[in-house]
Amino acid sequence: xxxxxxxxxxxxxxxGKRIMLECSQTKGHDRMYWYRQDPGLGLRxxxxxxxxxxxxxxxxxxxxxxxxxxxxxxxxxxxSAIPNQTALYFCATSDLTSGGAYNEQFFGPGTRLTVL
Amino acid sequence: EDQVTQSPEALRLQxxxxxxxxxxxxxxGLRGLFWYRQDPGKGPExxFTLYSAGEEKExxxxxxxxxxxxxxxxxxxxxxxxxATYLCAxxxxxxxxxxxxxxxGTKLSVIP
Numbered sequence: 566x567x568x569x570x571x572x573x574x575x576x577x578x579x580x581g582k583r584i585m586l587e588c589s590q591t592k593g594h595d596r597m598y599w600y601r602q603d604p605g606l607g608l609r610x611x612x613x614x615x616x617x618x619x620x621x622x623x624x625x626x627x628x629x630x631x632x633x634x635x636x637x638x639x640x641x642x643x644x645s646a647i648p649n650q651t652a653l654y655f656c657a658t659s660d661l662t663s664g665g666a667y668n669e670q671f672f673g674p675g676t677r678l679t680v681l
Numbered sequence: 682e683d684q685v686t687q688s689p690e691a692l693r694l695q696x697x698x699x700x701x702x703x704x705x706x707x708x709x710g711l712r713g714l715f716w717y718r719q720d721p722g723k724g725p726e727x728x729f730t731l732y733s734a735g736e737e738k739e740x741x742x743x744x745x746x747x748x749x750x751x752x753x754x755x756x757x758x759x760x761x762x763x764x765a766t767y768l769c770a771x772x773x774x775x776x777x778x779x780x781x782x783x784x785x786g787t788k789l790s791v792i793p
Contacts, residue, residue: 569724608725608768608783623780655724669715670781672724 568592569673571656577679584643586676588656595660597639598670599623599631602653611654614639646680653677683708683773687784694791697758702787704769705751714752715781716745717768725768728754759791 569590578584588597599611610623612631620631628650630642643650654677657670684707694700706714713732717725729738731747738745742763744755754767766788770781 605785607785608770608781610780613780657724669727669730671727672717674724675722677722 569656569658569671571673571676573676575677578646579681580647582646584646586641586654588639588673590637590658592658594658596658598657599641600655648680651678651680683782685769685771685782685784687769687787689787691788694759696760696791696793699757702754702767703751704784706771708771708773711771711773713772714747715770716754719766719768761791761793764789764791
């Protein structure tokens, strides 16, 4: 089974609709992240969370909100979807090594969201 | 502002033809440089982490190196299954800075 799962994998919706993307992980990592990927723009950070009580805005948080329901679950919401939010969305997790170095992030399979 | 530039944008190689991908960066205090592989329709897959200039890491046909301004991903005798987009990312900044800044990637195609 995959360590980081995302649901749904594909979603088509209409402008103005509320959408929730969900992420679950079995890696036991404390840190979780939401990114979007657009052709020609690369991966950009939307929100990140270091634990259930800690939520931080990333580079492009406007129009998005998140909820960290448990250590293993991190959801991303689009309150009122608009066409320029059409993109690939990835969830990622990471942990801090015992030596204090910053560790790599592990990505889920992605959700392809289309807003008409 | 942290910047990561990858070149070339796309690279076509014949099977067995070795080459290198470049990742140049401008950051304030590098904490780590990461290489990922991404196949179409999938999430990025972690390959390497490099922390300091002079460091090298190897995995099968791939070797990553790091200097103070750039990183190279060397591909030796590539095979068609090495075809993918390779992403570079940096983690930089002071204490409490955990964000990754990604480059736009190099799309590698290995022709049989």
